[in-house]
Amino acid sequence: MAATSTYESVVNPATPAPSPVNLPIAAPKSNSFANATFTAALSIGVPLAPRPSPPPTIVDTETIASESQNVDKALTRMVEDRIYGYTRSYDGMSIQYPTSLLDSSRAVQFREGVRLGKALSINVDRLVHFAKKDMSHGRLEEAQEFYLQAVKMDPTDGRAYLGLSRIAQRRGDLEYAKALLKEGIGRSGGGFVTVRGSPEKKVDNRTKKNDEKDGDSDVGPKLGTIPDVGPNPFLLQSLGTLEQKMGNLAAAEELYLQALRSRPSHAAAWVALAQLRTKELRQGAKAGRACYQSAERELQRIGAKPNAFVYTAWASMEYKKGKVDDTKSITRARELYKKALDADPRCSAAYLQLGVMESDCGNFDTAKECFEKVLTFDQRNSRVLQAYAIMESRRPRDEVNSRRVLDLFERALRVNPRDAGVYQAYALYVVELGDIDAARDLLKRGTEVDKRHAPVWQAWGVLETRYNTAKIARDVFQQGIWACAQPGGGQSGGRRCARLWQAWGVLEAQEGDHAAARRCFSRALDADQRNVAAVTAWALMEADLGNFADARSIFERTLKYFPSPSDDKTAVWRAYEVMEERAGNYRQAQQVFQRSMRENMASKDEEIIPESTSDVDIVDATYKEISREVEVSRWQTGSSDLGAEVWMNNGSIEGKIPASMMKKLRNGDSMKGR
Numbered sequence: 020m021a022a023t024s025t026y027e028s029v030v031n032p033a034t035p036a037p038s039p040v041n042l043p044i045a046a047p048k049s050n051s052f053a054n055a056t057f058t059a060a061l062s063i064g065v066p067l068a069p070r071p072s073p074p075p076t077i078v079d080t081e082t083i084a085s086e087s088q089n090v091d092k093a094l095t096r097m098v099e100d101r102i103y104g105y106t107r108s109y110d111g112m113s114i115q116y117p118t119s120l121l122d123s124s125r126a127v128q129f130r131e132g133v134r135l136g137k138a139l140s141i142n143v144d145r146l147v148h149f150a151k152k153d154m155s156h157g158r159l160e161e162a163q164e165f166y167l168q169a170v171k172m173d174p175t176d177g178r179a180y181l182g183l184s185r186i187a188q189r190r191g192d193l194e195y196a197k198a199l200l201k202e203g204i205g206r207s208g209g210g211f212v213t214v215r216g217s218p219e220k221k222v223d224n225r226t227k228k229n230d231e232k233d234g235d236s237d238v239g240p241k242l243g244t245i246p247d248v249g250p251n252p253f254l255l256q257s258l259g260t261l262e263q264k265m266g267n268l269a270a271a272e273e274l275y276l277q278a279l280r281s282r283p284s285h286a287a288a289w290v291a292l293a294q295l296r297t298k299e300l301r302q303g304a305k306a307g308r309a310c311y312q313s314a315e316r317e318l319q320r321i322g323a324k325p326n327a328f329v330y331t332a333w334a335s336m337e338y339k340k341g342k343v344d345d346t347k348s349i350t351r352a353r354e355l356y357k358k359a360l361d362a363d364p365r366c367s368a369a370y371l372q373l374g375v376m377e378s379d380c381g382n383f384d385t386a387k388e389c390f391e392k393v394l395t396f397d398q399r400n401s402r403v404l405q406a407y408a409i410m411e412s413r414r415p416r417d418e419v420n421s422r423r424v425l426d427l428f429e430r431a432l433r434v435n436p437r438d439a440g441v442y443q444a445y446a447l448y449v450v451e452l453g454d455i456d457a458a459r460d461l462l463k464r465g466t467e468v469d470k471r472h473a474p475v476w477q478a479w480g481v482l483e484t485r486y487n488t489a490k491i492a493r494d495v496f497q498q499g500i501w502a503c504a505q506p507g508g509g510q511s512g513g514r515r516c517a518r519l520w521q522a523w524g525v526l527e528a529q530e531g532d533h534a535a536a537r538r539c540f541s542r543a544l545d546a547d548q549r550n551v552a553a554v555t556a557w558a559l560m561e562a563d564l565g566n567f568a569d570a571r572s573i574f575e576r577t578l579k580y581f582p583s584p585s586d587d588k589t590a591v592w593r594a595y596e597v598m599e600e601r602a603g604n605y606r607q608a609q610q611v612f613q614r615s616m617r618e619n620m621a622s623k624d625e626e627i628i629p630e631s632t633s634d635v636d637i638v639d640a641t642y643k644e645i646s647r648e649v650e651v652s653r654w655q656t657g658s659s660d661l662g663a664e665v666w667m668n669n670g671s672i673e674g675k676i677p678a679s680m681m682k683k684l685r686n687g688d689s690m691k692g693r
Contacts, residue, residue, distance in 0.1 A: 138172045147178050159186050177207035177251040184257065193265055193506055200258040207254065209247025212284055215240060215322030245321065249281030256288045263291075266505050266513040268299055286326045289314035297336055299514075301549045301580075301587040304340035311336070327366040330359035335372050340586055352376060367397045371406055378410040386410050401438045404431035412448050424448060439469035443478050455486050470502040473515045477522050484526050496523040510545060517547035521556060528560045536560060549580050551587050555594045562598045570598060589615070 150165035163186050169179035180203025187196035249255075259274030272295055278288040293310035296302045311333040318326055334355035341348025356376075359369040374389030390407040393400060408427035412419060428445040431438065442465030446458040462479040465472065476499025483492035496519050505513030511520065524539030536557075543553035554577045561570040574595040581588035592615035599608035 140173075140176075143169050143173050143176050143178070146172070147182065150179075150182050154182070154186070159189060162186060175207045177203050177254050179203075180207065181254060181257055184261070188261070193261065197258065197261055197265075200254055200261065204250045204254045204258070207251045209249055209251055209281055211244040211246045212282060212321055212323075213244055214242045242322070247281045249277060252278040252282040252285040252288060255281065256285065256291055259288075260291060263295060263299065264505075266509070268295065271295060284314075284317040284321050284323065286314050286318065286329050289317075290329060290332045293336065294332065297340065301551075301585055302582050303585045304336060306582075307336045307340070308333075325358060325362040327359040327363035327369060330355045330362065331366065331369045331372060334359065334369075338376050349376070349380065365396055367393050367400055367403065371400075371403050374403075374410065375406050378406075378413060383410060383414055399434045401431040401435035401441055404428075404434065405438075405441045405444055408448070409444055412451075421452065437468040439465040439472035439475045442468070443472075443475045446478060446482075450482065455482070458482060466499070466502070471515070473499065473503045473518055476500075476503065477518050480519070480522055480526075484522075484529070489526060489530050492526055493523065496520075496526070511542040512546060514547045517543045517550045517553065520546060521550060521553040524553065525556055528556070533560065533564065544577075549577075549587065551590055551594075554591060558594065558598060562602060567602060567604075571595075574598075589619070 146165045146169040150162040150169070153159075153162035153165065163183065166179045166182045166186070169176060170183075173179075180199050184196040184199040184203075187193070187199060255274050255278035259271040259278065262268075262274060263271035272292065275288050275292040275295065278285055279292070282288075289310050293307040296310070297304070297307040300306075311329060314326070314329045318324075318329075334352040337348050337355060338352040341352075353373075353376075356369050356373045359366055363369070370389045370393040374386040374393075377383075377386040377389065387407075387410070390403055390410070393403045394407075397403065404427050408424050408431065411424045411427065425448075428441065428448070431441045432445070435441070442461050446461035446465070449458040449461060459479070459482060462475055462482065465475040466479065469475070476495065480492050480495040480499065483495050499519050500512050500516045503512065503515040503519065505515060511517075520539050520543035524536045524543060527533070527536035527539055540553050540557035540560075543550050544557075547553075554573060558570040558573045561567070561573065574591060577591055578588065578595075581591065592611065596608050596611045596615070599605070599611060
């Protein structure tokens with residue numbers, strides 16, 4: 020039988036056929052021979068040519084609309100829920116996941132619409148972001164609501180407790196702020212710090228751009244993490260700052276050390292500890308330098324970026340603790356400021372303090388460049404504008420532009436109308452211009468916007484002392500003491516009130532009421548036993564009255580409060596020597612000078628800079644060795660016309676003047692010799 024069928028030749032250019040023969044794949048008509056041949060071709064694996072696709076079908080819009088109207092959305096959603104295991108809320112708009120694709124230990128579960136277990140950190144991040152935004156705009160109630168939601172969502176996250184504590188501090192409730200921080204320390208655990216290797220020198224341009232965008236251009240690859248060995252160091256450091264603000268310096272120092280034991284690379288705790296020991300405890304530059312060098316060393320150990328905050332505070336200490344016209348300390352401070360700006364080219368604090376230092380050195384053009392640089396990226400920094408105005412006012416008299424200085428102060432007040440420091444500096448400059456009434460109004464406004472700002476009260480009281488009556492000045496000092504009194508400040512109102520008591524004592528000494536001056540000076544030392552201004556003023560007053568034994572006793576008692584390597588102690592030694600010289604006691608003055616020199620020479624042999632790995636323990640132990648203090652419980656003073664129940668009680672220092680006695684002072688019927 021003749022084969023009338025026509026066959027196709029299958030040729031695949033990619034896969035050659037096993038033999039150059041024509042293999043049939045299909046027949047136009049149905050016959051057994053063609054079907055058998057097609058089955059044989061499939062069995063030996065011959066690739067087939069693709070079939071042509073059918074022509075597209077044209078569907079009009081009316082057909083699509085009619086089909087979409089027939090879809091039951093509720094039924095479709097129910098089918099999807101059954102297939103994928105969704106559980107919807109009561110309103111049907113959101114989906115809850117009672118189960119997870121993860122294992123049961125990591126599954127996200129709900130019970131009665133409430134999520135069980137720890138929420139994702141991004142949810143807490145969102146709430147904290149909104150809370151910070153509300154706090155920056157002064158909306159404390161809204162910020163508090165966000166922080167409370169964050170605590171409810173994740174009770175172990177310390178950021179919410181820190182935010183709630185700051186809100187309580189703004190409201191003036193320091194005890195509640197302390198309780199919130201303690202609750203956060205008890206609930207939240209420690210975190211971890213990332214350890215990085217040395218940065219690679221060779222990187223391609225694409226990687227370098229990505230690293231610079233992420234802020235990791237100066238750090239190396241991630242090697243691992245080191246967990247904290249104690250509670251949350253951020254909460255510990257914040258609680259220490261609060262204790263320091265309340266006057267509990269010993270508790271603040273212990274909290275800083277706990278934060279450093281928990282995380283030795285916590286830069287903020289190192290800076291806070293250094294500033295506490297150098298500013299509040301009046302230790303020398305070595306104590307602060309030990310803390311800053313330890314912070315730098317700990318950050319290098321974990322491969323972290325240099326911290327601009329550490330270098331800025333370190334540079335400020337080197338400059339302030341250095342001697343007058345000491346080029347070595349100024350050069351060292353410039354080097355540290357340069358390191359801070361290399362670590363963070365937009366560090367406003369570094370530019371600000373560098374500008375202030377250059378202004379003090381007389382380099383006004385360099386200081387101006389620093390301030391202008393900050394204002395290019397931080398236009399709303401009131402402290403920079405204030406320092407800029409003060410620098411312009413310190414230029415030589417023929418170069419001072421008073422209108423520009425006033426404009427800078429006004430800009431600072433427009434940026435931050437509640438900055439009492441700007442009001443104080445503004446008022447002092449207005450006094451130089453001769454407008455006493457305007458200066459008084461500025462100082463009064465400063466006390467209204469921040470009633471706890473002691474320098475404003477002091478400046479106002481000194482202004483009234485010079486240009487008004489003593490009675491009005493006493494009233495200002497007393498109102499300031501009542502406003503600035505701290506909850507744990509003891510009998511004299513705390514450290515904030517020390518400067519007010521000292522200025523009040525100077526006023527009483529000028530007025531000739533030496534008994535009242537002694538009482539004020541004793542309260543100043545009760546509030547701050549290392550207040551050099553109060554010690555010097557009291558001792559010089561006693562020397563002017565011929566009471567050299569009392570003056571020497573004041574100096575000798577105060578010297579016991581300062582450690583040997585201390586600039587403040589050097590100032591006390593110098594005042595002691597000057598007092599003896601003014602009295603003509605040159606032999607005693609020479610003995611005082613020799614004692615101070617022997618002490619300084621002995622202190623040079625003591626080095627407190629730690630070199631081993633346990634920096635925190637060494638700094639703590641060294642401080643305890645050099646801070647042996649002799650407590651003076653009370654200062655012997657005479658009786659008072661104000662009554663023993665107000666001022667004295669068997670020679671001990673009593674509390675603040677009550678309102679009833681202040682009323683008598685205003686009436687003027689209780690002071691003699693006025």
